[in-house]
Amino acid sequence: MEDRPVAVEIEDVSLSYDGVKTGRVEAVRRFSLTVHHNEVVCLVGPSGCGKTSLLRAVAGLQPLQEGTVDIHAMEGQPPIAVIFQSPSLFPWRTALDNAAYGVECITKNKKLAREKALRALELVGLGSQAEFYPSQLSGGMQQRVNVARAIALEPALLLLDEPFASLDAQLRERLQTELLRILAATNATALFVTHQVEEAVYLADRVAVMDAHPGTLRSVIDVELDKSSSLDVMRSKEFLHICDAVREQLGDVPAEMVTRA
Numbered sequence: 001m002e003d004r005p006v007a008v009e010i011e012d013v014s015l016s017y018d019g020v021k022t023g024r025v026e027a028v029r030r031f032s033l034t035v036h037h038n039e040v041v042c043l044v045g046p047s048g049c050g051k052t053s054l055l056r057a058v059a060g061l062q063p064l065q066e067g068t069v070d071i072h073a074m075e076g077q078p079p080i081a082v083i084f085q086s087p088s089l090f091p092w093r094t095a096l097d098n099a100a101y102g103v104e105c106i107t108k109n110k111k112l113a114r115e116k117a118l119r120a121l122e123l124v125g126l127g128s129q130a131e132f133y134p135s136q137l138s139g140g141m142q143q144r145v146n147v148a149r150a151i152a153l154e155p156a157l158l159l160l161d162e163p164f165a166s167l168d169a170q171l172r173e174r175l176q177t178e179l180l181r182i183l184a185a186t187n188a189t190a191l192f193v194t195h196q197v198e199e200a201v202y203l204a205d206r207v208a209v210m211d212a213h214p215g216t217l218r219s220v221i222d223v224e225l226d227k228s229s230s231l232d233v234m235r236s237k238e239f240l241h242i243c244d245a246v247r248e249q250l251g252d253v254p255a256e257m258v259t260r261a
């Protein structure tokens, strides 16, 4: 990975919140991480360790107390696209027009936006539901439109915050497989937050493990697995071994936090 160009550099980032009653809450302390082009890094850690805060800071939605975030986008390329847990689609727009929304805003070119959106919908397996409205789609389909809207932008960095957390286990597994394929097919670079160790190891090239109170980076674990055999990899000895290594790093974290779906 190290020989690939850098996509994002997070350096010495500290984040805190000021509350009238709580005073200053230090959420993240001196967090540094470099993500390379076409690399997927998963961020895991106990609830409240600052994963969402960090992702929001990388997305420019949260001010940094200290440190810097540098996203290396190509000319004309949007630096980021964010996929949150809830799909937040416009109910009055079809799947196609929802997926086209981001590109339309940036390029002001409706035709180009619809072309890119249709390609993205096909990638997430919704090519034939392009004219459906969100109310006519299942929860999993809506989340796929959400993914399509982000990948249609072809951003320098995809940011995902537990995008499958509210889905049932079977659908979640299917979307994980689809996402792995889509990330590879689009040469995407991604920072993916999850509570689930298996999800992290399945999707990531590297897993970054955080400590809580305040959130700091504990360690980064390389995932060197051949994922071409899709879900079969999850049953391999190597996969389970890496999951154990991540769990060990999560260490003193109560078991329900580590395995919470």
Ligand SMILES: Nc1ncnc2c1ncn2[C@@H]1O[C@H](COP(=O)(O)OP(=O)(O)OP(=O)(O)O)[C@@H](O)[C@H]1O
Pocket: 017, 018, 019, 025, 026, 027, 045, 046, 047, 048, 049, 050, 051, 052, 053, 054
């Ligand atoms: N808007 C806010 N105002 C004040 N404090 C906040 C705010 N958002 C988050 N925090 C605090 O910042 C810390 C990190 O929260 P954050 O949501 O980033 O954690 P997280 O790792 O994403 O947790 P989870 O896994 O439960 O989603 C927590 O201590 C939380 O109480």
Ligand SMILES: [Mg+2]
Pocket: 051, 052, 053
């Ligand atoms: Mg969170």
